[in-house]
Amino acid sequence: MKSILLTLLTFLMISPISFAQKSFYKNMVIAHRGAWKAQSHPQNSIASLKEAVELGCEGSEFDVWMTSDGVLVVNHDSDFEGMEIETSTYQELLAKKHSNGEKISTVEEYLKAGKKQKGTKLIFEIKPSKISVERSKEIAEKSVLAVKKMKAEKWVDYITFSYEGGLKVIEMDPDANVAYLNGDKTPAELKEAGFFGFDYNINLLKKNPHWIKEAQELGLTVNAWTVNSAEDLIWFLDQNPDFITTDEPELLFRIIKDRE
Numbered sequence: 001m002k003s004i005l006l007t008l009l010t011f012l013m014i015s016p017i018s019f020a021q022k023s024f025y026k027n028m029v030i031a032h033r034g035a036w037k038a039q040s041h042p043q044n045s046i047a048s049l050k051e052a053v054e055l056g057c058e059g060s061e062f063d064v065w066m067t068s069d070g071v072l073v074v075n076h077d078s079d080f081e082g083m084e085i086e087t088s089t090y091q092e093l094l095a096k097k098h099s100n101g102e103k104i105s106t107v108e109e110y111l112k113a114g115k116k117q118k119g120t121k122l123i124f125e126i127k128p129s130k131i132s133v134e135r136s137k138e139i140a141e142k143s144v145l146a147v148k149k150m151k152a153e154k155w156v157d158y159i160t161f162s163y164e165g166g167l168k169v170i171e172m173d174p175d176a177n178v179a180y181l182n183g184d185k186t187p188a189e190l191k192e193a194g195f196f197g198f199d200y201n202i203n204l205l206k207k208n209p210h211w212i213k214e215a216q217e218l219g220l221t222v223n224a225w226t227v228n229s230a231e232d233l234i235w236f237l238d239q240n241p242d243f244i245t246t247d248e249p250e251l252l253f254r255i256i257k258d259r260e
Helices: 003-023 044-053 107-114 133-149 163-172 187-193 204-209 210-216 230-236 251-258
Strands: 030-031 059-066 071-074 121-126 156-160 178-180 198-201 221-225 245-246
Touching: 030 044, 044 059, 044 251, 059 107, 059 133, 071 107, 071 133, 107 121, 107 133, 121 133, 121 163, 121 251, 133 156, 133 163, 156 163, 156 210, 163 178, 163 187, 187 198, 187 210, 198 204, 198 210, 204 221, 204 230, 210 221, 230 245, 230 251, 245 251
Parallel strands: 030 059, 030 245, 059 121, 121 156, 156 178, 178 198, 198 221, 221 245
Antiparallel strands: 059 071
């Protein structure tokens, strides 16, 4: 009886994480900066994350900068409501609000909100520092530490334009999925460096469609940004990608349904 109880207790302790690992949606739809456009949510807000979850997107992308006092915050542009993030303290940024009244989210707050569900992955974009490459690597290091602190590894995939930042993530967590955004590395170079895949601009991939096949043959994942027109969505779907990053997740879902 004691053995049975111990087995049951062990199952109950690990089952939420096991469930999270196996339950993420598999539909290739990545909401760019959350699902913000159709319902006029602020980009990179908790509201846009929740909308992406409600839609059932496979992933919701968000962008991360570091304040002057070392706090990781979620925002796409280098400024938040006119305040430069890298040269402002976190407390200074709290003077501004998103249009819906939300304050700028810290990474830990965003991850906490994202972990409340088990269907949509959190696509963590590490923004390159405008100050220095060393700062980009520091942001990458702090990002991995934050994800580990929040025990959010199963929820998070990383993307970045910073090659050095991507290498830092791979160094700190060899099991992490890290895709490169900049478009200046071949699939073979990314494979050699330990990247999970590429996430390149759709126009670059249309000029270099052979990279898609090369990546797939190397076992790398294929994604493109930011694919918004029906024409581009259909073209990219025909390439059998792993993911599609879009500001129009509702449109992409309709196109996928119509092709079934």
